[in-house]
Amino acid sequence: MNITERLDKLPTWFLNLVFLILLVIPMFQPIGLPIQINEMTRGAYRTIEELPEGSVAIIDYSVGPANILDLASGADAMIYHMFKRNFKLIFISSAADGPMFVEKYPVNVAEKLGKVYGIDYVHLGYFAGAEMGIAAVMNDIGTEYENDYHGTSLNEISLTQEVKNHEQINLAIYIGGGADTMISWIRQVNTPYNIPVVQVVGGTMIAQVTPYFPTQVSGILASLQGSAEYELLVKRPGKAIGGMDSLSLVYGAFILFVLLGNINQIKALLSKGVRK
Amino acid sequence: MSNTIRRMIPTIITFLIGMFTIFVYYIEVPSSISDGSSTIISWGTIIVALATGYGTIILLRNHVRKIQTRQPGEWIYSLTIAVTIFVFPLLYFIAGDTSSIYKLIYDLTISNIGLAVYAIVFFSLATSSYKAFRARNVNSTILLLAGLFVMLQIAPIGAAIWGGFPILGNWILNVPTPGAFRGINIAAAFGLIAIGFRTLLGYDRGHLGISEGEGMED
Numbered sequence: 001m002n003i004t005e006r007l008d009k010l011p012t013w014f015l016n017l018v019f020l021i022l023l024v025i026p027m028f029q030p031i032g033l034p035i036q037i038n039e040m041t042r043g044a045y046r047t048i049e050e051l052p053e054g055s056v057a058i059i060d061y062s063v064g065p066a067n068i069l070d071l072a073s074g075a076d077a078m079i080y081h082m083f084k085r086n087f088k089l090i091f092i093s094s095a096a097d098g099p100m101f102v103e104k105y106p107v108n109v110a111e112k113l114g115k116v117y118g119i120d121y122v123h124l125g126y127f128a129g130a131e132m133g134i135a136a137v138m139n140d141i142g143t144e145y146e147n148d149y150h151g152t153s154l155n156e157i158s159l160t161q162e163v164k165n166h167e168q169i170n171l172a173i174y175i176g177g178g179a180d181t182m183i184s185w186i187r188q189v190n191t192p193y194n195i196p197v198v199q200v201v202g203g204t205m206i207a208q209v210t211p212y213f214p215t216q217v218s219g220i221l222a223s224l225q226g227s228a229e230y231e232l233l234v235k236r237p238g239k240a241i242g243g244m245d246s247l248s249l250v251y252g253a254f255i256l257f258v259l260l261g262n263i264n265q266i267k268a269l270l271s272k273g274v275r276k
Numbered sequence: 277m278s279n280t281i282r283r284m285i286p287t288i289i290t291f292l293i294g295m296f297t298i299f300v301y302y303i304e305v306p307s308s309i310s311d312g313s314s315t316i317i318s319w320g321t322i323i324v325a326l327a328t329g330y331g332t333i334i335l336l337r338n339h340v341r342k343i344q345t346r347q348p349g350e351w352i353y354s355l356t357i358a359v360t361i362f363v364f365p366l367l368y369f370i371a372g373d374t375s376s377i378y379k380l381i382y383d384l385t386i387s388n389i390g391l392a393v394y395a396i397v398f399f400s401l402a403t404s405s406y407k408a409f410r411a412r413n414v415n416s417t418i419l420l421l422a423g424l425f426v427m428l429q430i431a432p433i434g435a436a437i438w439g440g441f442p443i444l445g446n447w448i449l450n451v452p453t454p455g456a457f458r459g460i461n462i463a464a465a466f467g468l469i470a471i472g473f474r475t476l477l478g479y480d481r482g483h484l485g486i487s488e489g490e491g492m493e494d
Contacts, residue, residue: 015406016399033432036442039450065390099373100382128328129321136321139314144321150374192301203430211454211461225430248433254402255424258409262420265411 004267007260015257019250026245033248035241040210041229044198044219047171048081051196055170056088056163058137060185061102062095062176067202072105073240074200074227075175079109081234087171088159089121090141094133094181099125099149118157125149131184138166138189166193175200179208186216200226283486287478294476336361422448 059079063071082089089110091102102123110121117123127133127144137144141164147153154160162168172195174185182199190197196218199209203223213220221230224247227240293316299305300313339354347354367378409424411417428434429445474480 010406012403015403019399019402033436035432036435038446065387066394069391097386100379100387103374103379127321128325130324132317132320132324136314136318139310139317143314143318151372206449207453207457210449211457213454223430244432248431248436250402251427251431252433254406255427257406258420258424261406262409262411269411269417
């Protein structure tokens with residue numbers, strides 16, 4: 001077996017070991033490569049900046065163990081941005097795991113900024129019904145929720161006394177990995193009520209959401225990349241910016257392996273001519 | 277059960293409720309009528325919640341059967357599922373999902389296992405992509421190049437190597453990708469409208485548990 005054939009068939013354990021080492025190195029020795037800010041990320045930032053201070057945003061925080069590390073940093077940066085602009089935030093979840101993570105991440109941001117539960121933000125928990133649930137919440141929050149996540153009646157919470165339905169909501173944000181739910185927010189919120197929709201989604205969903213940008217979806221935070229860009233925009237460096245160095249090294253190595261592994265194929269294509 | 281009860285009544289209910297909610301969605305109506313539509317929509321969420329509960333019972337029944345018959349290589353997993361199905365609701369009813377014990381068990385099981393599994397998926401994806409990304413013909417070469425350009429657009433190392441990589445990657449993400457997806461989405465939306473009308477008018481009766489071939493004759 002010659003060298004090009006060897007490169008064509010690198011063993012799985014070797015590739016995994018290289019990727020693991022490259023993932024870990026930037027944790028100890030950051031590289032700090034410059035990050036370019038995407039137009040979709042700028043769109044999300046602009047949408048929040050252009051809304052008046054004190055606007056009300058409803059956030060479908062539907063992350064789970066699968067995508068929390070991918071999305072939490074960007075979501076945190078966006079929530080930080082909104083709190084800085086004195087937005088009132090209503091957290092709901094179309095995914096059953098979501099409420100557990102609302103209590104861990106956004107609530108942590110709120111507490112660090114000294115925001116008051118019930119006045120500046122409220123957590124209503126999970127709602128069933130996916131698209132129908134979104135439609136119901138926008139029609140009347142009370143039809144889906146009688147109490148908040150902690151069991152307090154919505155009538156006793158200042159924020160939910162003021163915000164009853166879509167008429168008081170200025171912005172909708174979907175944070176999660178559900179391709180259907182992502183589109184449901186466009187169909188049930190942007191189309192009928194013209195409320196701007198921003199999405200924080202995983203890398204595998206970008207192709208499905210970009211067709212709606214910038215008209216139906218005003219901004220998109222795409223995976224770790226979008227999160228890092230948003231952290232830069234709000235000047236709040238976090239885990240995402242650090243993660244971009246790992247991403248650079250691993251992607252660089254991956255591309256190198258792919259190119260080396262294709263030497264035989266490229267030779268064959270050149271010698272035999274292009275075949276379909 | 278007679279044909280009328282089994283087919284006609286559900287079809288009429290589907291038609292009336294469907295047309296009513298569509299009507300209210302598209303046309304400005306007095307609040308008393310739109311409130312009716314909101315009520316129907318909230319019924320939908322209740323039905324979904326009930327269906328989830330029913331699905332859980334069916335799942336449990338299937339796994340209990342496997343445990344009873346001690347199916348080799350399967351019953352131990354069925355036992356795990358059965359226990360889990362009881363543990364979390366039980367904890368919810370005893371302590372509530374905001375309690376520290378519920379959170380602790382969630383973190384120690386679902387959260388950590390989920391994170392570990394998805395972290396492992398990265399390695400699996402990376403190595404299988406390495407094996408799949410081969411320039412065997414024109415189509416696979418285009419796929420390979422598009423994939424590489426998008427990766428070089430995402431990772432800052434792309435711009436560090438050559439400033440044109442982010443531009444090319446962005447072009448792929450912003451021009452051909454949305455264009456193709458818009459076409460697919462619009463075609464799918466027309467299909468959805470057609471299926472919706474067929475269902476409302478009673479031509480499609482799959483939601484009633486009636487297959488395409490079954491007629492309305494009896």
